[in-house]
Amino acid sequence: MAVSTSAPVDLSAALVLTPTSAAEWLVVLPVAWCLAVGALLMMLRRWAILQPVIALAALAVLVLIDVALLDHVARNGPTTMVMGRWLPPFGIAFTVDLTGALFALMAAAVAFAAGIFSLADINESGRRYGFYPLLMLLMAGVSGAFLTGDIFNLYVWFEVLLISSFGLLVLGSEREQIDGTVKYGFLNLVATTLFLVATGFLYAVFGTLNMADIARKADELRAGAPLMTLVGLYVLAFGMKAAAFPVNFWLPASYHTPRVVVSALFAGLLTKVGIYALIRVTVMLFPVEREELSFVLALIGALTMMVGVLGALAQTDFRRILGYLVVSGIGSMVAGIAIGGPGGIGGAIFYALHSMLVMTGLYFASGIAMRLGADSSISTLAGLYRKHVGFAALTLMLCFAVSGLPPFSGFWPKVMLVKAALDIGAWWLAAALLLVGFFTMIATGRLFLLAYWRESTRPDAGGTTRLPAKTFGPLAALTLLALALGVYPEPLLAMIQNAAAGLAEPSAYLNSVFPAGGPQ
């Protein structure tokens, strides 16, 4: 490779020459850490006893890393690290802003809770067949999706989390799981392929994949390029990932089939990655197109909420009810994106964080309920209140939280969304949000009435039971966190407002990728 004879090449035109600071390493650390631990666990797969110990310790460290990352971003604004020291937009950039850091932290916290719950839920063969490596790789994909600043890289992380989720979903190979995985697998693969189609077109139009670069070039290209088509494709692809209305059917078909802890993880993490990507692309990269599409998005949001909650009302299986409630929550987030502005986007982000927490908690509750009552249909499941009062109380709190009642975490995002909808005059959207909250209360209230308060007629029903800490602990922790966020939302709310402002006006994000204007 002859650089030789000619003048020495000016490296500063293409490479970052300052040494990478510790804070910049922090940006990629969640992903690198999960990948490394996942690989280690895969090598140790014969030591089934070690697997949960290492995975739990690793997830605890992941939570700490994400706390440090959030703290750093909250103090210093968006932070960027580029791969291979190539200057953006040439190299792949990881850029984390408040939105990404908040999502990543909540995902890690939920995964840690699920890690503890898995001690009771994943048996010896599950450990041997790689539950924990898949869990770590799933977290690598999820963290990568939240932290990356490159749209093709985002696609790659989608695929990483997708293939890990296939493995987790089918782990155990029961007939229902295989049935569920067929539908989940094909439809999600089509969704990510649509994402790739959109990204291919985007590169052909923009000549760049760096999100900050796309955001600053969108204005000058708007006149001559079919950006609306691009955004339409992205909305379809991410809507499918997030299970928004016309393309939501894979979710209720599959989420009730795997192990409870896997359902809980998926409900907490996967659809929210779709919502995050939708927020990132529509709000930060293409705000003008989002404005134009807002009526369509609002319609999708309202229909998703309604279809979700009506589906929940029609189901008898505990976990299938929850699957439809996940879909219903997605509708509220899409409505928030449609409304836009600090209230709408902030509401969507808050709702997503709340939904991660509460839906995971509810799936934990369904797992405990199915174990206590030896049944999963609310037609026959009964007497849980008598078996364990504390567990019944926690479930009731989660039911209130998911319906958006105070003083739980679901209340504030609902208030923000309804207020934002009324502010822009979309009274029908506000009405839909409130009506869905009411229906959710009926659905979860009926669940509680039948499964918890109704006297059991089974002969073995009598007496209270004790619950092991590894199932009760994570449920209690998530519920209390939901309560804490409902009672004292100030710090989180302030951060979410900053995050929403940073998305609407991404100059800090752009500055972090291209200091002082950057090339061109």
Place this chain on the structure above:
Amino acid sequence: METWFSLLVTLFFTVAIYLLLSKSVIRILLGVAILGNAVNLLIFTGGRLTRDVPPVIAEGADTLGGPAANALPQALILTAIVISFSFFAFLLVLAWRAYEDLATDNTDEMRVAEPVSEPAPPLGY
């Protein structure tokens, strides 16, 4: 050249969507494989198709002289090929297991996870 390729991509997408709409899992699987290749060709075409200009930067210059084919989409395709191939392999095995365990490859009959006639939830208690 690009025009012909766009038509080819259209053809690929048409075939893929037609196959994806069928009920048999194997046909859907073939549809997925063709869809992946359709996207790959799309990205390939998006990166310009010129054989004549090698993408080599002349001495003393910082950027390419003429409009050469872009090398980055080809790298993207390489990533996408690897990913779609591994997914295809996984789904092939999954389809086989589904056929063995569920005794059907008709998606309409795959109703184990969502039984056809479920009783409505109780109305009172």
